[in-house]
Each structure stands twice: as C-alpha cells, then as structure tokens.
Amino acid sequence: MHDILKIVQERGGEIKKTHLMYKANLSHNQMKTYLIELMKNGLLEDRLNNERHRIAITKKGRNFSMRYAQVKEFEKTFGL
Amino acid sequence: MPFHKLFKSNFHFLKMKIVFTPDWFLNNDILINVVSFLVLATFFILALKSYNLSKKKSILYLGIGFLLIAIGELSTILTKIVLYYDTTVTREIGQAVITYQIVRTVDIFYYIGFFFNRLFTLFGLYLIYKTPTRKELSGEFLLILYLLFITALLSQAFFYVYHLTALLLLVMIIRHYYKGYKKEKLSNMMILVAAFSLLALSQVLFFFSKIGYFYVFAQSMQLISYAILFALVIKILKNGKKA
16 A cells, blocks of 8 residues: 555656556556555545546645655664 | 761762762763663654554564663663752751661662663563564563563672673674674664664673773763664654655
C-alpha cells in the first residue's frame, strides 16, 4: 500500500488509474482492492480534473507515507 | 572535634563513596544524565510509533530496552539531585540521634537509587542486544533477569562489576551491529556502532573513576555517545521526510 502512495507522490500527487496500475505492477482487481482500502482510510481520493478521474494523495496520505518511511528507516537501522 | 562536625565529615565521606564526581563537575554530570535521558526517551517514542504502525513485537521490545535505560538515567538524576543539593541534612545536625537516623535514611535512598539505575540499565542493554537476534523472548529471560538483578546487587559493594557487565553487553551489541553493517553496508548501522563503541569505552573509563579525572572523561564520553545517537534520530526522521 505504501508503494501505491509513493508512486502517486512521485507523480506530483495525482495519477491516472491506468498509469498507477502499470507503475505498481498490479492487476485490475488487485488495484481495486487496494484503492478501496486506501480511500476508506482517507489516504487517497478520487479527483475530477477537466472531466477526467484521477487518483490523488490526501494530506493524511502524505503524512502516513512520511511516517511509514521513517518507521522503515528505523527498522533498517536496528536490523529488524 | 564537635559531634556535628564529625557527622558532617562522615556524611561527606559517604558521598565520596557513592559517586566519584569532582566538586567542580557536580552539576555537569547531572546535565549529561538529563541529555542521556532525553535521547533515550526519544528512541523509545520512535520505537513506540514504529510499533503502532507495524505491530512488530521486536520493535516494542527494543523500545522497552531504551525506556528501561532512560528510567535508569532518571533514577540517577533524582538520586544525584538529592545527593548534591540536600544540604538540610548537614545543616540541621544538632541532635546526634536524629541526625544519625537522617543520614542513614538518606544513605539507603542513595543505594536504592543507584541500584535501580544499574538494574534498569543492564536489563535495557540486554533487551537491545537480544531483540534483533530473536523475535520472541524465550524462557531463559527470567534467568537472565535474575542474574542481572544479582549483578546490580553485587555492584553496590563492587562498583566495577556493573561496568564490566555493561561493557560485555555493549560489546555484544556492537558485534551484532558491526556484522549487520558488513552485510547491509548501511551508514545508520555504522553510526550505531560508533555510538555504542564510545559508550563501551566510557564503561572502561568508569573502572578507574577513583583516579583523578577518569570519572569526568567517562561522563564526557557518554555525552558524545548520546549526541551521536541523537544525530542518528535526526537522520532517520529527515530521511523519512525525503522518501
């Protein structure tokens, strides 16, 4: 899930669903499951820009992504 | 010699037996303990946040390890504050019997304070050593706890026993992280090795606390070690923001 958030962040905070699917190397069904979960938790949202649906990261999502990266760095430091 | 003066000198002697701090260094060593406490508490908070996110028990145990050493430092801070600033005991000496009881009570308080410092620090170091190698704590844990308790108790009479045990635990921690560094080539692990190595060196210097400025050198080494650990915390948080 963090990988999905990271991909969206790297793309400036917004990405097309199809691009996300290819970048994350996920099947349509897998991505659907992850997106539902991430949106349910308020980490991602569906944004309508010029009548085009895009997946966007929320402020909560950015904070979560940062905290997750810090935790991973902490775990790696202590070999956990 | 008047009786109250005799007690004063005896009380001063008691202080000398418990800590080996030169007079000019009295406040500075408390400050070093406060810095150590804050750094250790930061590691505990970081570990707790990590646990809340990942639910890995090993992270929780590591955090508890840091928390125990932090409590040990807090115990030293409180004991030293009473020891250094408790002037009322020496001033109020007049009635010999009352004074004797006060001195004895204070003496017991110091021993309990330093005992908990040693026990918590050794136990914390053991957890930090054990956590990355084993995911779950085994049954021998109680035996180790008992042995560390005996060590802390024995250290009241032979102070170097505590420093020797702490040194051994630190050497094992250093060995583990050095092996990890050789395998993973992670700069953070090398920083850990450097910090724990200085902490180990400070334990060696503490052996010679009775000689000249060795106590000051040991405390200074401990301060540098915790400063490195604090720099590591900042590095972890900054790298997290970048990612």
